[in-house]
Amino acid sequence: MPDAARLVAAISLAIIAFIVSLQVMPLMPEGTDFGYFVPLNIAIGVVCGWVVMGRRAGKGITPAINNGLTGVAVMMFWGLFVQGAYKMFRQSMRHLYNGPFEALSDIFRIGLEYGMTIAVPNIIITLLVGALVAGLATEYAWRTWR
Structure with missing residues (x-):
């Protein structure tokens, strides 16, 4: 059921996905064709926020x-x-x-390579601070607009 917590969680993770996507782009090899990289990551953020975070809101600060x-x-x-x-x-x-x-096993190898490429301090800090803000904002939305 749609509620404010799901909406805030979806928007929060979409913003985090957008910021991190822009931070990842300079780390990739020069000449990389990004295509739908940013919109796809934003869509993943929206879905994860709505499904994962939105339904788990309302249990307290920790x-x-x-x-x-x-x-x-x-x-x-x-x-x-x-x-x-x-x-x-x-x-x-x-x-x-x-x-x-x-081919299927190469998906995980490629994902690990990408993970190692983006494991830099500024992205990790952005993800941690974003997670903190997103979690607290989702909880606030749940408490305010039940």
């Missing part, structure tokens, strides 16, 4: 902080997975894999 951390972690997992799957799909169209299992 669970709210944990809710924000969980929401950001789930968003990062799905973001890395989707971006890895997209790159795997592009590589599979160039016939770089010998079979489907090799």
Whole structure:
């Protein structure tokens, strides 16, 4: 059921996804075609905020902080997975894999490579502060507009 907590959580994670996406772009190799990188990450943030964080609101301050951390972690997992799957799909169209299992396992290798690339202090700090603010804002919205 739609409520203010779900909306605030979705908007909060969308903003975090937008900021982090802009921070990630300079870390990638020069000439990288980003295509739908930012809008796709924003959509992942909206869905994770609505589904993961929104339904867990209303349990107190400490669970709210944990809710924000969980929401950001789930968003990062799905973001890395989707971006890895997209790159795997592009590589599979160039016939770089010998079979489907090799292609599917490469999704996780690519996701780990991306994860290592973006594991820099400014992105980690942005994610942690964003998780804190998103969790507390979601809890505030739940308490204010039940």
